[in-house]
Amino acid sequence: MSKLVLSAIAAAVVIFSGTANAAEIKILTAGAFKQVVLALVPDFEKQTGHKVTVDNGTAGELSKRIEGGEAFDVAVITPGVVDDLTKKGKIAEGSRVALASVGVGVMVKAGAPVPDVSTVDAFKRALVNAKTVAYIDPASGGSSGVYLDKLFEKLGVADVVRPKAKLKRGGYVADLIVSGEAELGIHQISEIVPVKEVTLVGPLPKEIQNSTTYAAALSASTKEGDAAKALIKALSGPAAAAVLKSKGMDPAGS
Numbered sequence: 001m002s003k004l005v006l007s008a009i010a011a012a013v014v015i016f017s018g019t020a021n022a023a024e025i026k027i028l029t030a031g032a033f034k035q036v037v038l039a040l041v042p043d044f045e046k047q048t049g050h051k052v053t054v055d056n057g058t059a060g061e062l063s064k065r066i067e068g069g070e071a072f073d074v075a076v077i078t079p080g081v082v083d084d085l086t087k088k089g090k091i092a093e094g095s096r097v098a099l100a101s102v103g104v105g106v107m108v109k110a111g112a113p114v115p116d117v118s119t120v121d122a123f124k125r126a127l128v129n130a131k132t133v134a135y136i137d138p139a140s141g142g143s144s145g146v147y148l149d150k151l152f153e154k155l156g157v158a159d160v161v162r163p164k165a166k167l168k169r170g171g172y173v174a175d176l177i178v179s180g181e182a183e184l185g186i187h188q189i190s191e192i193v194p195v196k197e198v199t200l201v202g203p204l205p206k207e208i209q210n211s212t213t214y215a216a217a218l219s220a221s222t223k224e225g226d227a228a229k230a231l232i233k234a235l236s237g238p239a240a241a242a243v244l245k246s247k248g249m250d251p252a253g254s
Contacts, residue, residue, distance in 0.1 A: 022049040023227035028066070029056045029076040031142070031170060032102055032188045032249075033214045037076065037235065039243045044234045050227045058170055060141010066090050072219050073228040076235070078143060079215045086217070095218035097236050098252035100244050101211045104144050105189040106201040109177050115184070120155070120205050126184060127157050130164070134182030137167035144188050147210045155208075174198045188212060189248035200248075213252070 029037050034056045041052045055072075057065065063081045066072065067090065075082070075091065076099065085091040106117045106126070115126035127133060136145030145167070152158040166182040168175070173187035174195040185198065192200045203209060216232045218225065234240070241251045 022051065023224040024051045024053070025073045025224055025227050025231055026053045026055065026071065027074040027076065027231065028062050028070070028072045029054065030059050030062065030078070030214060031056050032144075032190045032212065033076045033100070035190065035194050035247050036100070036240065036243055036249065039247070040234055040240060043239070044231060048227070048230060050230070052231065058136070058140050058142035058145075060146075061170065063141070066219075071221070073222040073224050074216055074218060074231055076214055076216045079213055082215050082217045086220075089220055092218040092220045092222070095232075097216050097232050099214045099216055099236055099240070100249040100252055101213045102188045102190045102249040103209050103211045104147070104186060104204045105192050105248075106204065107174060107177055107185040107187070107192045107195075107198045108183065108201055109180070110197050110199050112183070112199070114199060114201050117202050118205065120207055123205055123208070124155055124157055127152075127155075127161055130184035132164050132166050132182040132184070133161050134166040134168060134173045134176040134185040135187065136173060137169045140169045142170070143212045144186070144210075148186055151208060151210075193246075193248040215252075 027037060037054055045052060059077050059081050062075065062077050066075065066085055082091055082096050086093060108114060116122040117126050135148050136142035138145040138149040152161045166176050172191055172195060173185045174192055176182040177185040178197045189203060192198060216235055218228050222228050244251050
């Protein structure tokens with residue numbers, strides 16, 4: 001048998017073996033981390049032969065879905081939610097891996113006047129002067145919305161902001177800026193950067209900034225443990241660092 005034929009058989013065996021061992025993995029991710037997952041998944045699928053299905057929601061929504069019994073293999077949510085779900089037997093003990101953190105930023109429509117948000121007082125003026133302010137609905141469980149609702153109270157502008165608020169239950173707050181439904185938008189920076197039709201005015205002032213950390217963890221009932229662990233490794237590995245930066249996030253521990 002010629003070397004050429006032997007090589008072809010060997011290649012076929014490798015391909016068949018990879019296909020036979022391929023797994024279907026479902027990942028549930030908080031919206032702020034979705035763009036990172038989508039950027040890294042294609043190469044992961046190419047390298048491993050596994051197929052990844054991506055679904056997203058706010059941290060609060062995902063917590064309820066997982067508690068309700070939704071099947072998944074990997075979850076990317078806040079560490080507090082991971083710990084809570086671990087106690088409830090939904091997340092595998094000891095599987096939590098820190099991935100990244102992201103702060104909250106302010107945006108306006110591209111080409112619109114850019115307000116000063118460099119200090120706490122300037123940020124308060126921007127809130128008061130804006131005709132409409134968009135942010136994640138706190139009732140949806142989105143971490144930025146929950147934080148902002150409390151921040152407005154702390155800054156003494158809640159009674160001014162709430163009547164003119166445009167609340168988004170999930171997805172991009174930027175959508176409300178692009179459509180003209182809101183003048184000023186506040187959301188996690190990773191949710192602002194991908195939208196070309198808006199301008200990131202800047203992060204919240206340091207004194208009132210709120211960074212959200214995201215962690216990946218395994219489902220306690222996953223049947224694709226090895227493949228799921230490989231996916232988490234890809235999301236936390238060296239290749240992820242550049243993607244995180246491009247999406248407005250910082251790698252864990254940076």
